[in-house]
Amino acid sequence: MTATLAAAPTAPAAEAPPEALARPRRTGALWLLPPLLLVGGFFLYPLALTVKQSFVGKDGHVGLQVWRDTLDSPEFTDALWHTVKIAVLSTLGCLVLGFFLAVVLSFVPFPGARLVARLVDTILAFPSFLIALAFTFLYGTVGVVNAVADDLGAGQPLVGFLYSPWCVIFAEITFYTPFVMRPLIAAFALVPRERLEVAASLGASPWRVIRQILLPEALPALAAGGSLTLLLTLNEFGIVLFIGAKDVTTLPMLVHAKGAVTFDYPGACVVAVVEVALSLALYGLYRFVFSRTGAARAGVVA
C-alpha cells in the first residue's frame, strides 16, 4: 500500500485512478508468468550458461585461464579494434548521409519524394547480406565499376577494395542509413513550415536555417537513430560474413569461427561475453537517450 502511495505522484496523469488499477493487479502479475518463463528459458538461461561456460576450460578446469588466453590472443585484439572502428565510422557516415537525404525528402521535395520515402521504409525489412552480395557485383575485381573504369581507359581502380575494411564500412552505411532517416523524417514532419518561411523572409540563408532551426529540432532523432545504428553495426554479422574479407574479422565473426567452425565453445563464450557487455553498455545509453527525448518524438518505435 505504501508503495502504491509513493508511486502515485510520479505516475503520469493519464493513468486510471488507483481503485480501478487495484482490482486487476493481484491476478495481473500471474498472467505475466508464461511469457516471462518462455523468454527466461530460451534467452536468459542460455545467456547465463554462456557466461558460465566462459570460465570452464576444455579440460573442465574452472578458472580464468580461457579468459587470459583469449584476451591475450592477437586475433581478439584485432577483432575488437576492427569492430569498434567499423561501427563508429559506419554510424558517422549514416548520420551525415541520413541527415542530408532526410532534409531533401522533407524540405526540398520533388515529384515522387513520397515514393522514395516508402522505398526507404521497405529497405528496413531487407536482410543485410543482400547489400554485401550486391557489392560483389558492383565493386568486385570483375565488377561493374571496374568494368566502366576499364572502358573509360582508367584501368581498374578498385582492385582489392571489396576485401578491405572500407568496403564493409561502405556497405554498412548503405544498409543502415534508412535507420537514421526514418526517425529524422518523423521529426521533420513536426517542424512548422512557417518557421522556415519566416526565417527565409528575414534573410536567413539555407545553411543558417539548417544550422539554427533544423539541426536543433533533429538532435533527439539524430541521437536516438545514431545510437541504434551504432548498436546494430557493432553486432552486424551478415555483411561481414558475405563480403568475406580475409583480414576483416569482427567480434561476431570470431564468435562464429570459434563456435561453429572450430567448436571451441569456451573461447567463443569469452568473445560473446565481451561483445554482449559492449553492446549492453551502448544499449543502456540508447535507452537513456530514448527515454529523455521521448519515443514518440524520436519516432524510432518499430
Add this chain to the structure above:
Amino acid sequence: MLVWSRSGRLAVWGLFAFVFVPVVLGPLAILVLAAFAGDWNSVLPGSWTTQHIRDATGGTNLDSVIVSIETALLAGSIAVVAGTWAAIAARNAPRPLRRLTDAVFHLPVAVPSVVVGLGMLVAFSDGPVLLNGTKWIVIAAHAVLVVAFAYSTVSAGLDRTDRIYADAAASLGAAPWRVLVRVRLPMLMPSISAAASLALALSMGEVGATIMVYPADWRTLPVSVFTLTDRGKVFLGSAVTLTLLLATLVLLTAVGMLRGKVEERR
C-alpha cells in the same frame, strides 16, 4: 521551403540523385540483373538466362524456401503471441514487474544474433532439453530474436489506444475474457499485424543465429545463399536471394489480406 531558387533546388536534387541512386537503388537493381545473367564480364551482363531462377525455385533450393517459410511462420507466431501476451499482461502488473518485463523483452535487441545462436548451442546440446540437431533449435533462436520487436510494437500500440473502451465494457458487466477478445485485441489489431509482418520479414532474412545452429536437414534460404556464394555460384545466389525477397513479399501480403478479412468481419 528551404531552397528558394530554381537552380539551387535543381543542384540539391542532382546531389540527392547522385547519392541515392548508387547507394540505395544500385544494389537492388544489380541483384535483379545478376539473377538473370548468363555471364557478366563487362558493364552489363553478356547474356541472359532464366536457368538460375528455375534452379532457385526447384530441387534443394525449393526445400529451403519451404524451410524458411515454415520457420518464419512458426517463430513469428510464437513471438507475436508471447509479445502480445506480455505487453497486455504488463499493463495490469505492479510497476516493478512491469519495468522488469519491459527490460527483459527489450534485451534481445541488444544481444548479437550470433551470441543468441551460441547460447542455444551451449544450453540445448545436452541436458534435459535436447534441441541441437532438430529444427526446433532454429525456430527457438528465431523466436527469441524477433520477440523483442513484437513486444515493442504491440506495447507502442497499447500506448496509443485508449483504455477507456475496455473500462467501459467492463463496467457494463463484460467478463475480463470477453473484454480482451471483443475490445482490447480488436483495437490492437493494427499493431499486432504490424508486429507479425516485422517478425516474418526479420525471420526470413535472419542469418547470424541460423548459421550457428542449423542442422543439415533444416537449411533456411539465407544460409543457402551463403553456401552458394561461398562456392562461387554468385548468379544462382542472387536468384535465390530474389526468391527470398519474393517469398517474404508473399507472406507480408498474406498478413495484410488476413488483417483485411478480420476487420471486415467485425
